Amino acid sequence: ETGVTQSPTHLIKTRGQQVTLRCSSQSGHNTVSWYQQALGQGPQFIFQYYREEENGRGNFPPRFSGLQFPNYSSELNVNALELDDSALYLCASSTDRGGTGELFFGEGSRLTVL
Amino acid sequence: AQSVTQLGSHVSVSEGALVLLRCNYSSSVPPYLFWYVQYPNQGLQLLLKYTSAATLVKGINGFEAEFKKSETSFHLTKPSAHMSDAAEYFCAVSPSGGGYNKLIFGAGTRLAVHP
Numbered sequence: 076e077t078g079v080t081q082s083p084t085h086l087i088k089t090r091g092q093q094v095t096l097r098c099s100s101q102s103g104h105n106t107v108s109w110y111q112q113a114l115g116q117g118p119q120f121i122f123q124y125y126r127e128e129e130n131g132r133g134n135f136p137p138r139f140s141g142l143q144f145p146n147y148s149s150e151l152n153v154n155a156l157e158l159d160d161s162a163l164y165l166c167a168s169s170t171d172r173g174g175t176g177e178l179f180f181g182e183g184s185r186l187t188v189l
Numbered sequence: 190a191q192s193v194t195q196l197g198s199h200v201s202v203s204e205g206a207l208v209l210l211r212c213n214y215s216s217s218v219p220p221y222l223f224w225y226v227q228y229p230n231q232g233l234q235l236l237l238k239y240t241s242a243a244t245l246v247k248g249i250n251g252f253e254a255e256f257k258k259s260e261t262s263f264h265l266t267k268p269s270a271h272m273s274d275a276a277e278y279f280c281a282v283s284p285s286g287g288g289y290n291k292l293i294f295g296a297g298t299r300l301a302v303h304p
Contacts, residue, residue, distance in 0.1 A: 178290055
């Protein structure tokens with residue numbers, strides 16, 4: 076059984092650029108959520124996708140957007156990067172979209188914005 | 190609004206000693222509560238969860254947590270620490286029936302275990 080995989084593992088961008096992060100969910104999981112973990116802090120919920128539609132969003136601006144594909148993999152896109160966007164971005168998949176199930180996390184994509 | 194407070198950003202114990210990591214939550218509705226562990230350069234892994242069944246919850250690797258509504262606490266314990274327990278631990282809350290997996294995490298507690 077393949078776990079949650081994310082790519083790239085590390086990347087460096089400059090302020091104002093755009094970035095796309097990718098996530099393959101665990102086999103059989105139809106729900107993907109994204110979290111931002113700044114250095115020294117706990118993860119913060121960005122949004123969740125279920126059956127290719129966003130069905131929940133945290134307190135992040137519209138320049139954070141996403142997609143989910145028919146195979147349940149997902150992308151996180153961030154436009155007009157700011158220095159504060161530097162963080163570890165975690166993808167999590169689950170079989171339950173309702174907030175009661177276990178989330179399976181990938182190892183994350185570490186983004187540095189210069 | 191829901192929130193989670195983890196007391197102590199760093200905890201250091203001797204191998205074989207009791208581990209106690211503190212978590213207090215704020216929630217206006219019965220919450221679901223979770224403890225996750227993050228090893229260096231890895232993603233988060235679920236240790237245990239409380240979903241309004243038994244108040245004492247047993248998890249993996251010998252960890253357990255007790256839900257105390259009167260104290261709004263969900264502290265994590267392990268009777269005897271092992272070197273492999275060194276990691277960062279996160280307490281998280283989710284509103285029951287929230288409709289999506291929005292976990293609200295605490296800032297984390299880094300556990301060090303020394304010989």
